[in-house]
């Protein structure tokens with residue numbers, strides 16, 4: 001294990017930005033490209049938003065925990081809430097499925113998270129909570145770039 | 151309590167930067183000035199460096215925990231290690247005192263932390279660890295001019 | 301105006317949020333320029349060097365560049 005951290009915060013939308021920044025900072029040493037970083041932050045945002053909106057139904061009290069490990073060029077991250085849980089995970093992960101159509105959710109969160117990560121697994125139990133684990137590989141850029149030259 | 155978070159990480163020097171970024175991000179909603187932010191980050195750096203170098207003597211294994219709360223314009227933050235502890239806190243806090251003169255430490259860490267914070271308290275017990283609690287107020291700038299006018 | 305800005309800057313009274321906005325604009329520009337010249341995405345280190353800013357400043361400002369442009373294209377188009 002190269003490095004490891006845990007962050008817990010109140011499930012309020014202001015902290016979605018906090019989670020994104022913390023994770024950016026945690027992976028900065030892997031020197032990601034701007035696109036890799038954007039993908040990674042999107043995963044974090046989608047998972048944290050789900051915990052706030054679906055897990056805790058915006059009660060403003062629940063706690064979200066992010067555990068992250070770096071192993072070489074690979075980041076594994078688990079985002080946990082102790083909220084309502086998901087009764088049918090398979091259905092929840094279908095593209096366009098949302099349990100809150102009235103909130104104009106796109107139902108694309110899981111699809112986006114899957115497409116931007118190299119591995120994703122979901123644990124959930126109704127009334128216990130949800131834990132989503134991602135792995136993302138950051139390939140080293142074949143950097144032939146020297147400042148001021150080509 | 152307006153907001154609250156906890157961050158834990160391995161006591162390695164790379165994570166001093168992580169701690170600084172996380173705390174920067176946590177106080178972003180207070181819209182600090184560049185000076186306020188610089189002071190705040192210096193407090194975080196000094197406390198985390200002390201935990202790494204003195205608390206865990208750079209064993210690369212110990213865990214440092216930062217708990218932070220925002221209450222209006224005020225941030226209270228506790229930085230905890232479970233390392234060697236400080237036998238004589240009063241002496242440790244004296245300007246220029248350092249237990250590691252051979253490492254070319256300045257002995258000014260506590261003095262800097264005190265001068266940049268509005269309140270500081272230290273709990274420590276030998277072989278148990280150290281917890282340093284700071285409060286810093288971020289005064290809203292009485293901005294009575296708009297840039298480009300006076 | 302330049303005088304006032306310099307005074308503010310030296311005085312440290314400038315809001316961080318303001319300098320972040322300025323930097324995020326520069327990041328966008330530098331990224332486009334890098335892609336044009338090198339035909340690939342820059343990394344954070346390459347951008348920090350190009351813009352002569354610290355990694356911390358870059359990480360902070362890069363959050364203003366949310367939503368990869370490719371996101372919508374990849375998923376919805």
Ligand SMILES: Nc1ncnc2c1ncn2[C@@H]1O[C@H](COP(=O)(O)OP(=O)(O)O)[C@@H](O)[C@H]1O
Pocket residue numbers: 046050051052054055056081083084085086092093097098099100105106107108109110111130
């Ligand atoms: N953390 C969570 N806790 C409870 N339910 C969740 C959680 N995350 C996702 N879900 C369920 O999975 C569904 C699909 O999620 P997602 O694909 O992100 O779409 P959306 O958020 O737009 O509804 C949600 O509508 C919700 O029912």
Ligand SMILES: Nc1ncnc2c1ncn2[C@@H]1O[C@H](COP(=O)(O)OP(=O)(O)O)[C@@H](O)[C@H]1O
Pocket residue numbers: 196200201202204205206231233234235236242243247248249250255256257258259260261280
């Ligand atoms: N977290 C800590 N654990 C153990 N000892 C500490 C800790 N923080 C400070 N100390 C002690 O207090 C002394 C003074 O700290 P400081 O003012 O930061 O000076 P310096 O770090 O330059 O030695 C240190 O030399 C060390 O003996």
Ligand SMILES: [Mg+2]
Pocket residue numbers: 046049050105107108109110
């Ligand atoms: Mg969603």
Ligand SMILES: [Mg+2]
Pocket residue numbers: 196199200258259260
């Ligand atoms: Mg010190």
